[in-house]
Amino acid sequence: MNGAEPFALLIVLMAAVGLVAVLSNRLTHRVKLPSPALFLVGAAIAAKVIPALHGPPQQAVERVVTVALACILFDGGMNIGWARFRSAVAPIATTGVLGTFLTVIAGALLVHLAFGLAWYVSLLVATAVAPTDPAVVFSVLGQREVSGRAGIILKGESGANDPVGIALMASLITAAGVSVSAFAHVGGEFVLQMAVGLAVGVVGGRALLWFTRRVALPSEGLYPLRTLACVLLLFGIATLAHGSGFLAVFAAGIVLGDERAPFKREIEAFHSALASLAEIVAFVVLGLTINLSVIAQADVWIPGLILGAALAFVIRPALVGLCLIPARLKSNERNFVVFAGLKGAVPILLGSFLLAAHVPGAERLYGIVAVVVVFSVVVQGSLMPAAARLLHVPMRVIEPEPWALGVRLRDEPSGVHRLTITPGSPADGRTIADLAGLPGDAWVSFIVRDGQLVPIKGDTRLRAADDVLVLAPPDLREQLTTAFEGRHRS
Helix, strand or coil, rough: CHHHHHHHHHHHHHHHHHHHHHHHHHHHHHHCCCCHHHHHHHHHHHHHHCHHCCCCCCCHHHHHHHHHHHHHHHHHHHHHHEEEEEECHHHHHHHHHHHHHHHHHHHHHHHHHHHHCHHHHHHHHHHHCCCCCCCHHHHHHHCEEEEEHHHHHHHHHHHHHHHHHHHHHHHHHCCCCCCCHHHHHHHHHHHHHHHHHHHHHHHHHHHHHHHHHHHCCCCCCCCHHHHHHHHHHHHHHHHHHCCCHHHHHHHHHHHHHHCCCCCHHHHHHHHHHHHHHHHHHHHHHHHHHCCCHHCCCCCHHHHHHHHHHHHHHHHHHHHHHCCCCCCCCCHHHHHHHHHHHCCCCHHHHHHHHHCCCCCCCHHHHHHHHHHHHHHHHHHHHHHHHHHHHHHHCCCCCCCCCCCCCCCCCCCCCCCCEECCCCCCCCHHHHHEEHHHCCCCCCCCEEECCCCCCCCCCCCEECCCCEEEECCCCCHHHHHHHHHHCCCCCC
16 A cells, blocks of 8 residues: 555545544434434544543643534524524523523532532532523424524523633633632632633624624635634634633624624635534534543443433423513413523533533543533433423424525615514515505515515515515614514614
């Protein structure tokens, strides 16, 4: 075999793994298991069968997964956007912050009392398994997405509790013990990380928006790359300033989500694909760090199963459900949200922090965390579609839309408004002729319904969830938003 053949073989293997990863969504759609579970378990088995794959450098694992999570959180923030986030900001903050702390406390009590671990170690394990991952939830649901505020809360909660869990774990490891002074240190570090991360994210997001609008680039392919570079820059700035880089990129994504910018669709498509790739990479890399021989030990898999079941069926439903009471969700939607708190890559990353910090018994603790995640995505995840049907949770079908209709313009179209009709808004149920009395010279140009163009006639009746393109002067934006979406835009 000449020198080029091993490299060619490596390329073939990498391409084959990538193709299997992309096509895995078709398999998971049939078996109702999230594709991340297959990546995680498959990588762990491969590491067992092929010893050379096991045990990648711990620092390299943390760095790769950190960059992957930054990409995932930024894309998640963009998918939510400020308008949707604002509609559910209170329950997102309550479940993402208070819910995480309550989960950590309850989980630590269980670990300490049931398994006899020291309080400090119990807090570390509980912190590791507290964050959730909505990407796993929507992977299970396939082409269906939870509609309304329940879906926003699910996405927003994970975007919030991932930075919270990471910041809390870092603070606990730095404190190195349980005492009054240690808790004071943890509280101070946590508040600092959250405040700095949020400030960097909001200010940086606005700066990135200005940069994108004002500084043109010679090629459209450079716009997504510039956004990615700026996202990583914000992450680094927040981290260097002792803030949460994860919260910074999530907040920046929310700031950019609803705003218009040149080549916005290309930027969104690039970051969506990058987030999908990052999820695959994170679970494969983390799977390689799992030692199946350790997990097979009774003092690892039994505590892991007990803790995983308690989190899924007792702790989260009770405590996060309590946090959701002020949100005034319908009971079926609230019950689904509390049950849908599946675990993902962040708990395993936090478990790897224990290995890096050389916590006593870290390998066993890491195995317990891995068992909790596998239990969550396999057992709890397999029950998700049945729970959605049983609770009659409102869903909307997300069908692929491979065809696009549009025009490219040199300057920003200030008189073009894209709106989505919300249930109960003044435009909901009205015909085009009925809209004659709406503000100024507004003209409905396009209507897209269920991925199809709708012919525009005087008797064409508008429906909730229709995407409408309206030509009107820029100063009518607020009135149009009120008419079509039933809310004021700040």
